[in-house]
Amino acid sequence: MKKSLTIFLLLAGTSYFFSCVHDPDFNFDQLLEDQLNNRSSSGSYQAYIMPEGTDFSALPNQDPKNPVTQAKVELGRMLFYETGLALENKYPDSKNSYSCSSCHVPSRGFTAGRFQGIADGAVGFGESGELRSKHPGYLGDDVDAQGARPLPTMNLTYVTNALWAGTFGSFNVNTGTEATWHQDTLVEINFKGLMGLEANNARALAVHRQVINKAVTDSLGYTEMFDAAFPEIPVNERYTRLTGSFALAAYFRTILTNQAPFQKWLKGDKSAMTEQQKKGALLFFGKAGCADCHNSPSLNSAPHQFFALGVKNLYQSGFAVFRTGPNDIRNLGRGGFTYRAEDMHKFKVPQLYNLRDVGFYFHGASKRSLKEVVEYFNNGVSENPEVPASQITTFMRPLGLNAQEIDDLVEFLANGLFDPEMDRYVPANTMSGNCFPNNDPLSRIEMGCN
Numbered sequence: 001m002k003k004s005l006t007i008f009l010l011l012a013g014t015s016y017f018f019s020c021v022h023d024p025d026f027n028f029d030q031l032l033e034d035q036l037n038n039r040s041s042s043g044s045y046q047a048y049i050m051p052e053g054t055d056f057s058a059l060p061n062q063d064p065k066n067p068v069t070q071a072k073v074e075l076g077r078m079l080f081y082e083t084g085l086a087l088e089n090k091y092p093d094s095k096n097s098y099s100c101s102s103c104h105v106p107s108r109g110f111t112a113g114r115f116q117g118i119a120d121g122a123v124g125f126g127e128s129g130e131l132r133s134k135h136p137g138y139l140g141d142d143v144d145a146q147g148a149r150p151l152p153t154m155n156l157t158y159v160t161n162a163l164w165a166g167t168f169g170s171f172n173v174n175t176g177t178e179a180t181w182h183q184d185t186l187v188e189i190n191f192k193g194l195m196g197l198e199a200n201n202a203r204a205l206a207v208h209r210q211v212i213n214k215a216v217t218d219s220l221g222y223t224e225m226f227d228a229a230f231p232e233i234p235v236n237e238r239y240t241r242l243t244g245s246f247a248l249a250a251y252f253r254t255i256l257t258n259q260a261p262f263q264k265w266l267k268g269d270k271s272a273m274t275e276q277q278k279k280g281a282l283l284f285f286g287k288a289g290c291a292d293c294h295n296s297p298s299l300n301s302a303p304h305q306f307f308a309l310g311v312k313n314l315y316q317s318g319f320a321v322f323r324t325g326p327n328d329i330r331n332l333g334r335g336g337f338t339y340r341a342e343d344m345h346k347f348k349v350p351q352l353y354n355l356r357d358v359g360f361y362f363h364g365a366s367k368r369s370l371k372e373v374v375e376y377f378n379n380g381v382s383e384n385p386e387v388p389a390s391q392i393t394t395f396m397r398p399l400g401l402n403a404q405e406i407d408d409l410v411e412f413l414a415n416g417l418f419d420p421e422m423d424r425y426v427p428a429n430t431m432s433g434n435c436f437p438n439n440d441p442l443s444r445i446e447m448g449c450n
Contacts, residue, residue, distance in 0.1 A: 028275060028278040028279070028282070029265075029270045029278070031282065032278055032281055032282055032285075033045050035282060035285050035286055036048060036285060039285050039291050039295060040295075041295070041302075045266060046266065047297070048262075048266055048296075048297050049258075049263065049266045049267060049297065050155075050256045050257070050258040050263055050297045050298070051256070051258070052256075052258065053253075053254035053255065053256045053258070053425075054254070056068040056069070056070075056254075059157045059253045059254070060157055060158065061157055061158065061159065061160050061195065061253075062157075062195070062253065063194060063195035063197070063198050063246075063249065065193070065194065065198070065246075066194075066195075066198055066246040066249060066250065068250045068253055068254065069229065069250065071225070071228040071229040072229045072230075072246060072247045072250035072251070073247075073250050073251050073254050074225065074229075075222070075225045075226065075228075075229045075247040075250075075251075076247035076248040076249070076250050076251025076252070077251045077425065077426075077427050078222070078225065078427055078430050078431060079100070079212075079222075079244055079247055079248055079251075080099065080100045080101055080104075080153075080248060080251060081099050081100070081101050081426070081427060081430050081436040081437055082099055082220070082430045082431065082432060082434070082436070083096050083097060083098060083099045083430070083432065083434040083435070083436055083437070083438065083439040084096055084216075084219075084220045084430070084431070084432035084434055085099070085205075085210040085211055085212060085216065085220075086098045086099065086119075086120065086209065086210055086439075087209070087210070087211040087216065088120075088209035088210070088211055089120045089209055090120060090121065090138065090142045090209075091135075091137055091138065091142070093135065093137060093440075094120050094121065094135065094440070096432070096434055096439055097120075097123075097438060097439045097440040097443075098119045098120060098122070098208075098437070098438055098439070098440075099436050099437045099438070099439075100153070100204070100208070100210075100248070100437075101436060101437035102117070102118070102119050102122070102129070102132070102437045102438055103117030103118070103119060103129075103146065103150045104117075104150060104152065104153045105128050105129040105437065106422045106423060106425065106426055107127075107128045107357060107422070107423075108128050108129055108357055108358055108359070109152050109154070109353075109354040109355055109356075109357060109358045110152040110153045110154045110255070110354070110422070111149065111150050111151065111152045111153075111358055112129060112132075112146075112149070112150050112360075113125075113126065113128045113129020113130040113131075113132065113359075114129060114130055114131075114132050114133075114360075115149075115314075115317060115319045115321075115360045115365040116145055116146060116149075116314060116319065116321050116322065116365070117145065117146040117149075117150040118132060118134065118143055118144065118145045118146075118322070119144040119208045119209070120143070120144040120208065120209045121134060121135050121138040121142055121143035121144055121145070122134055122135055122138075122143070122440075123135050123438075123440045123441075123442045123443065124438075124440070124442045124443055124446060125437070125438050125442075125443040125446045125447055126446055127446075128357075129437075130359070131446065132438070132443075134322065135440075140322045140323065141322075141323065143322045143323060144207070144208055144209060145321070145322040145323045145324070147314060147323060147324035147328050147330040147331075148164055148313075148314055148324075148330055148363040148364065149314070149360060149361075149362070149363050149364070149365050151163070151164065151350060152350075152351065152354070153252050153255065154252070154255040154256070154257060154351075154353070154354065154422070154425075155255070155256060155257060155297075155298035155300075155351045155353060156197055156249075156252040156253060156255070157252075157253040157254075157256070158296050158297060158298040158300055158302060158351065159196055159197065159300070159304075160172040160173070160195060160196050160303070160304060161173050161174055161196040161304055161348075162196035162197060162199065162200035163200060163348075164330070164333060164347045164348050164363050165306075165330070165332075165333050165334045165335075165336055165337040165347070165348070166196075166304055166306065166334060166337065166348055167187060167200075167337045168187075168189070168190065168196050168199040168200035168203060169190065169194065169195055169196030169197075169199050169200070170190045170191070170192070170193045170194055170195070170199065171193075171195065172196075172303060172304065173303060173304050174190065177337070177338055178190075178191075180337060180338055180339060183337075186203045186206070186207065187337075189202055189203055195249075197245075197248075197249035197252055197253070198245055198246055198249045199245075200245075201244070201245030201246075201248045201249055202241050202242050202244075202245035204245075205241040205244060205245060206241060210241075211241075212239060212240055212241050212243070212244040213239055213240065214239040216239075217239045220431050220432050221431040221432075222431055223239065225431075226238055226239050226243060226247075229243070229246075229247055230243050230246070254425075255422075255425050257298075257353035257354055257417070257418075257419035257422070258419070259419045259420070259421050260353060260354075260416070260417050260418055260419040261273045261274075261277060261415065261416050261417075261418070262277075262281065262412075262416045262417055263419075265278075273412075273416050274411075274415075274416075276407075276408050276411045276412075277408075277411055277412045277415060277416035278412075279408040279412075280408040280409045280410070280411050280412025280413070280416060281412045281416060283401070283405055283408060283409045283412070284409060284412055284413075287399070287400075287401070287405070288374075288377070288378075288399055288401060288405075288409055289395065289399065290377075290409075292395055293305060293307065293349045293395060294349060294351075294352055296351075298351035298352070298353060299351055299352040299353065299417070300348075300349050300350055300351040300352075301348075301349035304348055304349065305348070305349050306333065306334040306343065306346035306347060306348050306349070307346055307347065307349065307393040307395065308333070308344075308345040308346045308347070308387055308391040308392050308393055309347070309362070309382070309392070309393065309396055310345075310381075310382025310383055310384045310387045310392050310396065311362040311363070311364055311366050311367075311376070311382075311383060311384060312362075312364045312366040312383055312384050313328070313331040313363070313364040313384070313386075314363070314364045314365055315328065315331075315364075316364060316366070316384065317364050317365045317366055319365065331345075331386075332344050332345060333345050333346045333347040333348075333363075334346045334347065334348070344388075344391060345386075345387045345388075345391050346391065347363050352413065352417055353417045353418070353419065354417070354418055354419055354422065355370060355413060355414070355417070355418075356370065356413075356414040356415065356418050361373045366383065370410050370413050370414050371406065371407075371410050373413075374401070374406050374409050374410050374413070375406065377396070377399060378398065378399045378400075378401045378406060379398060380396050380397040380398040380399065381396075382396065435447060435449035435450075
């Protein structure tokens, strides 16, 4: 009976569901469990459960060249927040002033606290990165700014190919794209035969003007940590951006939002989610069709999929942005990497946890709240005239959600998927002793770090 009811709901809507919600004996938990069983690729709702970050053997998509170890995780956690690596800054004032976490702030879902991430060439922080602004001495082209919203550096064990276009990583969706890897020296790292995190991190350290070599590890005190993490690598190759990228990748794979209410509910605590959050989850996996694309433990797509949603690019957002504009190849999404006509304007399906406090949504920061995001999908109408209608995914169609359903779905996304304890992944200090994530004078004042 319940199985048949679930199938009916998935195919024909939720009219029965909403006729029963006031019944005190109505079992939301059983209905949601049945619905998840139908949606899951394995046939069981338990497939959505994330492992513990300390259970290294349970972390999927590890690079065979870089198995996760405790020594690598500890090193990666320190390097991620280490401003002492900021040594290729354009101007002297910015030396030792920024870190990876300048654009990936834990309290902002491990993404930027402002509409556009800026590493070298910015000052200030505010409470969570929202007050970071261009250094007055930097010109636009000198600023290390990102051409799209930075994706979060959490739940990355479910990522095989990095960035919105899936550019980095030698395998999975990039198998067969080898002809495009010579497009520049950064993408050529794919010829090293690495998974996406390892390949992208090595690129990122270079692009974001961070330095790792023996002189740096000696001066900052990281040499022993590199020795513990990579004893099998010859000493003359051990202290590099590549080994640093391996440590960062290991750390990233352990950052999991496995304490969110939905995760606790999946693991058996049926009181972890409120009734409204359960209603929202039923919509997510049912009528709203969100799980048509977002259907992995992190609620990204597995394997990675790319879709054109017709949202605005960052330069169209109305914000004052740097190093991007109408001719930025990154506006083409997957097509800007593969050069295939069918990939143009298509962007990777991202994970959906801890979005509540992010404040800027989609690759172009065109929405400011989760409610605006849900309403955009509910309306099903493209907002970007530069994206041809022929490219827009068929998933972009009016969903028919009413006001209460929108609120319920937003509640699930905002709070049902929110892990409030992400500071557990942040170290108390880095080896340099510098303030982090930023170390410029204004940031130190705003963060209360002396």
